[in-house]
Amino acid sequence: MSQNMSVSIAGVVLKNPVMVASGTFGSGIEYSRFLDLNRLGAVVTKGVAITPWEGNATPRICETPSGMLNAIGLQNPGVETFVERDLSFLEQFDTKVIVNVCGHSLEEYLDCVRRLADEKRADLLEINISCPNVREGGIAFGTDPKGVEQITKEIKKIAVQPVIMKLSPNVTDIAQIAEAAEAGGADALSMINTLTGMKIDVRRRTFALANRTGGLSGPAIHPIAVRMVWQCAQRVKIPIIGMGGIASAEDALEMLMAGASAVSVGTASFHDQTTAVRVIDGISAYLEENGIGDVRELTGCVK
Amino acid sequence: MSQNMSVSIAGVVLKNPVMVASGTFGSGIEYSRFLDLNRLGAVVTKGVAITPWEGNATPRICETPSGMLNAIGLQNPGVETFVERDLSFLEQFDTKVIVNVCGHSLEEYLDCVRRLADEKRADLLEINISCPNVREGGIAFGTDPKGVEQITKEIKKIAVQPVIMKLSPNVTDIAQIAEAAEAGGADALSMINTLTGMKIDVRRRTFALANRTGGLSGPAIHPIAVRMVWQCAQRVKIPIIGMGGIASAEDALEMLMAGASAVSVGTASFHDQTTAVRVIDGISAYLEENGIGDVRELTGCVK
Amino acid sequence: MAQIYRESAEVLGREQIAEGIFSLWLQTEQIAAECTPGQFVSVYCADASRLLPRPISVCEADPEKGKLRLVFRVAGKGTEEFSRLKNGERVQLVGPLGNGFPLEKLAGRKVLLAGGGIGIPPMLQLAKALSRGEKQAAELTAAAGFRDSLFLTEDFAPYCRLLLATEDGSAGTRGTVLDAMREGGAAPDVICACGPAPMLRALKQYTAEKGIACWLSLEEKMACGVGACLSCVCRSAEVDGHSRVKNKRVCTEGPVFAAEEVEL
Amino acid sequence: MAQIYRESAEVLGREQIAEGIFSLWLQTEQIAAECTPGQFVSVYCADASRLLPRPISVCEADPEKGKLRLVFRVAGKGTEEFSRLKNGERVQLVGPLGNGFPLEKLAGRKVLLAGGGIGIPPMLQLAKALSRGEKQAAELTAAAGFRDSLFLTEDFAPYCRLLLATEDGSAGTRGTVLDAMREGGAAPDVICACGPAPMLRALKQYTAEKGIACWLSLEEKMACGVGACLSCVCRSAEVDGHSRVKNKRVCTEGPVFAAEEVEL
Numbered sequence A, B: 001m002s003q004n005m006s007v008s009i010a011g012v013v014l015k016n017p018v019m020v021a022s023g024t025f026g027s028g029i030e031y032s033r034f035l036d037l038n039r040l041g042a043v044v045t046k047g048v049a050i051t052p053w054e055g056n057a058t059p060r061i062c063e064t065p066s067g068m069l070n071a072i073g074l075q076n077p078g079v080e081t082f083v084e085r086d087l088s089f090l091e092q093f094d095t096k097v098i099v100n101v102c103g104h105s106l107e108e109y110l111d112c113v114r115r116l117a118d119e120k121r122a123d124l125l126e127i128n129i130s131c132p133n134v135r136e137g138g139i140a141f142g143t144d145p146k147g148v149e150q151i152t153k154e155i156k157k158i159a160v161q162p163v164i165m166k167l168s169p170n171v172t173d174i175a176q177i178a179e180a181a182e183a184g185g186a187d188a189l190s191m192i193n194t195l196t197g198m199k200i201d202v203r204r205r206t207f208a209l210a211n212r213t214g215g216l217s218g219p220a221i222h223p224i225a226v227r228m229v230w231q232c233a234q235r236v237k238i239p240i241i242g243m244g245g246i247a248s249a250e251d252a253l254e255m256l257m258a259g260a261s262a263v264s265v266g267t268a269s270f271h272d273q274t275t276a277v278r279v280i281d282g283i284s285a286y287l288e289e290n291g292i293g294d295v296r297e298l299t300g301c302v303k
Numbered sequence C, D: 001m002a003q004i005y006r007e008s009a010e011v012l013g014r015e016q017i018a019e020g021i022f023s024l025w026l027q028t029e030q031i032a033a034e035c036t037p038g039q040f041v042s043v044y045c046a047d048a049s050r051l052l053p054r055p056i057s058v059c060e061a062d063p064e065k066g067k068l069r070l071v072f073r074v075a076g077k078g079t080e081e082f083s084r085l086k087n088g089e090r091v092q093l094v095g096p097l098g099n100g101f102p103l104e105k106l107a108g109r110k111v112l113l114a115g116g117g118i119g120i121p122p123m124l125q126l127a128k129a130l131s132r133g134e135k136q137a138a139e140l141t142a143a144a145g146f147r148d149s150l151f152l153t154e155d156f157a158p159y160c161r162l163l164l165a166t167e168d169g170s171a172g173t174r175g176t177v178l179d180a181m182r183e184g185g186a187a188p189d190v191i192c193a194c195g196p197a198p199m200l201r202a203l204k205q206y207t208a209e210k211g212i213a214c215w216l217s218l219e220e221k222m223a224c225g226v227g228a229c230l231s232c233v234c235r236s237a238e239v240d241g242h243s244r245v246k247n248k249r250v251c252t253e254g255p256v257f258a259a260e261e262v263e264l
């Protein structure tokens, strides 16, 4: 049976609905040793800002049951190096590139978006307004509906590429935030970023992370992510890229059936570098076994 | 070295800081086969309402990575049967009893609290304003600071026993909710209840739970619970009973160090019925090994 | 309140007895000695990401030697883990759990044991109990329905007549357990059954029509396995004494219910 | 970009060599053949609740036979899992990772290898590489500091002089690796070290004062192990070419750094 695996996000056609989550895959350089980047629907690059960021002190990560906490603090080499080195590297691959953007202030977000305007290799922009590990950047913008609508509007005014807003799960009503992003003109949503967590080292009686709190990711949070995608899919019309704990095709299928149009594999790549490709193959096999001709039929099919 | 393991919650002295979480231990009848209830700091009973509740349809639970979802829907035999059978059963044990109370409306909460006023065996009341599995009961009250303050005030007006408010983690700013409960006169806080989650059965293409969503509990959520306890401990003066994924003494110690005065073991009892006792022994051993004379010194010691 | 034990049981033997179906013999301290047919055990995973017990029925028990046999289908990651257990390794059990079949109500009667698929194993211990001794049935027949490949059929041979059904007709009657019963001319005055929901529903209706007694062993997802969490309820016809609502706990009041007691 | 392999390696031998210290010989396809001293492998847990790799240094490698030796201390649940591996079982590895010690800069010089505690194992493969062939050191001494019970000391014997220190003085010099070096009259012109942070700090200061070259193998928590996630950075003296900030990745630019390159 012929099978369609491709999906379209804001007019950008991905060869399949599986990408890799920002910050867990660098720009793909390191992972290109383990898998063929041409197989991926898209590569989502590590958050980049207008200038280099140092990030947080170490320890920056720790393991938790079926998950991990991270407080990298958005270390990045700045958009100039990113464009020269990372976007150039990605030129050679037949996959879409989604550039994840961060900033300490609205101005910094806008500067970075502006700088990326002429970059043909950036197919879509993903705006991280949900990083729990940077005081001024990210989450402060991401938990208030008015703030989300505002920042989305400002970015949309100047962005050349379609804009994906990346939502924080650390909120009472994520669907309200999703609606605010939609009202601000977002072309798509990415969800979820990490849940704020903490681990204490009881032997040393200190925080396990230098930053005290960190973002929880991995299979542990998958049920929360599926719920949130489902909630938002009932309330917005723009496509949703679902992520949070996806480690298998089954996990990805759950996300699609809950209402996502595409998915991202994040933390699972740390455990098995080839996860994203396994997920692609598994989704394809599921379609085959169930006589489903088009992956898009799965989106929101469980009601 | 002499060792103090006892703690006081709102003037009620517990022989140690370890209790069992509401809904995971029934009223202790079944678990009395596996452990000596006299060992526990307190037994927290399954949520009880003024009249019997049927609860949700099955499937009511499913497993998730290092956790589970439940949507029991607060099935309970009603406060009359509870008092006659469960509280009477607990008469014979030298442990404190915390009665968890639920309702569909403010009136139902108040009726149940009133009915328990003369029950000497109920040492403390825990008010569940955070159950994600019942539409009108619980979570609707628990996510709005004003609502939390209001319901706390009303309950405090009539309650004979000290009142513990049980908080929902499904909020943007849990410390704000904690402050609202404190402002309403709560004597203590219990946190956290479950995080709303969802699982989809991709083979049958349906929700894994009849209720669609359920509450996520177990080790998966422990880092979130520790973070929330820590955040609230910075902002309120009333004692906090910490719970969420505690499965070992180490997990409990983290919770105490983050600011809890006592802890509850929930889902872990499903995996190992003797967990609560293992946790008590482990905390005691930790004090011994580290030359700490009083368990209360641990509360909030990591800053 | 009956005793329930938490044990670390040693694996004495592991065998694959059909496609995806495994048999485990375990050395227990108390469980094998005290269990009755139709009861089950909670089997715990070693992998820490899987918290909940897997309920598995007693397939055979040797009370003298303390040996317990579990037969299970690999249905997911937990049973897959159990299928890889090696001799000498240990597995955590809690049991015996549930009520089991009412042997005293079966003794001296014409009993038919109906097992469908992975509901067949618990019928084996029941067949043994009813084939001799004080609880002996007046007449004992087992009807077993398989998807395709057979298992445990030889184990039943010493204890009772065995009627077979397969979905594809590759062995015995083509069709269901009920088809096999009809074809085999079974005329029981009581039926004990374990198997998929459609089979139990059909038997409930069949026995109601014929006016014969029927006991059904139900399945439901379990968290505690001991009656505390209210995960595993089924709808009961009457208000239940424990729950005060029309719910009964499969792990405690069940898994075996009189057919008229429950709604399926 | 050097090749990195993901392999399922068979356990050839497991041995407890001291209190809480285990040695594993593994059969690899490529890793043992291509690794250099000071590199490490990511070892993955079978238990699904533990996602992250455990970085473990190459202790010995037999490139011809593809055999790899890891020596590790049981520090938590992951290493505890590895300590229970049995012959014939398999374990997931990714490697070889990191840069390793700069053999070309060590060849022909008076080299001292300083290992503290569980930092001793990687020194063994380095000792082997520097004791013969084109990379042979002019003089090779190893100084090993133990908490109490010794391990691997006999393994070093064929390759170099070995100076011992124990915290309790039960063997060799009472005190640290530095104490053992002083007592043993070691006068190296380059030091390669792996061990706890206080030891590395002391060596950095000592070699700076003496004006001798020093290479340090650092530890940091890792998530990807391959340079993508920026978990494992250390503070570098200069702005790093990759990160454009004063951070270097221990998993990629390290774990071995020139002492003056990093802040400890």
Ligand SMILES: Cc1cc2nc3c(=O)[nH]c(=O)nc-3n(C[C@H](O)[C@H](O)[C@H](O)COP(=O)(O)OP(=O)(O)OC[C@H]3O[C@@H](n4cnc5c(N)ncnc54)[C@H](O)[C@@H]3O)c2cc1C
Pocket: B062, B063, C040, C052, C053, C054, C055, C056, C057, C058, C071, C072, C073, C074, C075, C076, C077, C078, C079, C080, C118, C121, C122, C218, C219, C220, C221, C222, C255
């Ligand atoms: C009283 C009782 C007796 C049983 N006896 C047997 C038996 O003798 N042999 C046999 O092969 N199977 C038996 N089952 C079914 C068996 O419990 C499930 O097949 C098994 O739990 C699946 O676990 P898994 O990890 O492989 O599957 P997964 O789907 O990965 O399990 C996920 C979760 O769902 C639960 N679950 C999945 N399927 C079922 C089910 N059908 N019933 C209850 N819980 C389920 C699991 O226990 C686990 O908590 C019995 C069930 C019950 C309730």
Ligand SMILES: Cc1cc2nc3c(=O)[nH]c(=O)nc-3n(C[C@H](O)[C@H](O)[C@H](O)COP(=O)(O)OP(=O)(O)OC[C@H]3O[C@@H](n4cnc5c(N)ncnc54)[C@H](O)[C@@H]3O)c2cc1C
Pocket: A062, A063, D040, D052, D053, D054, D055, D056, D057, D058, D071, D072, D073, D074, D075, D076, D077, D078, D079, D080, D118, D121, D122, D218, D219, D220, D221, D222, D255
């Ligand atoms: C480059 C490098 C080489 C190493 N070589 C060896 C070796 O040869 N032998 C040996 O015994 N140990 C070595 N270690 C330390 C070893 O990685 C840790 O002891 C091990 O990861 C602990 O895992 P655990 O599950 O037992 O402990 P847990 O505390 O349960 O581990 C929890 C998490 O923290 C990480 N972690 C804990 N301690 C460390 C640590 N010291 N360094 C990095 N991550 C840590 C674990 O990898 C895991 O992700 C090395 C570390 C690094 C960075």
Ligand SMILES: Cc1cc2nc3c(=O)[nH]c(=O)nc-3n(C[C@H](O)[C@H](O)[C@H](O)COP(=O)(O)O)c2cc1C
Pocket: A021, A022, A023, A024, A046, A047, A048, A070, A072, A074, A100, A128, A131, A166, A192, A193, A194, A216, A217, A218, A219, A221, A243, A244, A245, A246, A264, A265, A266, A267, A268, D223, D229
């Ligand atoms: C180490 C690490 C770094 C991350 N960095 C970023 C980032 O730079 N920008 C961003 O939007 N999200 C970042 N995330 C969040 C992930 O993209 C993803 O939303 C989250 O981890 C949930 O998915 P997962 O459970 O599959 O990892 C990071 C996550 C991890 C674990």
Ligand SMILES: Cc1cc2nc3c(=O)[nH]c(=O)nc-3n(C[C@H](O)[C@H](O)[C@H](O)COP(=O)(O)O)c2cc1C
Pocket: B021, B022, B023, B024, B046, B047, B048, B070, B072, B074, B100, B128, B131, B166, B192, B193, B194, B216, B217, B218, B219, B221, B243, B244, B245, B246, B264, B265, B266, B267, B268, C223, C229
């Ligand atoms: C099966 C089940 C039933 C529960 N029932 C109740 C309840 O009746 N009232 C309540 O306040 N919390 C209830 N909870 C929440 C727990 O008391 C606890 O807050 C939560 O599970 C987190 O702790 P844990 O991860 O240790 O289980 C229930 C949890 C589970 C798993």
Ligand code: FES
Pocket: C221, C222, C223, C224, C225, C226, C227, C228, C229, C230, C231, C232, C233, C249, C250, C251, C252
């Ligand atoms: S499984 Fe808990 S009551 Fe039955």
Ligand code: FES
Pocket: D221, D222, D223, D224, D225, D226, D227, D228, D229, D230, D231, D232, D233, D249, D250, D251, D252
């Ligand atoms: S562990 Fe990911 S960059 Fe080093």
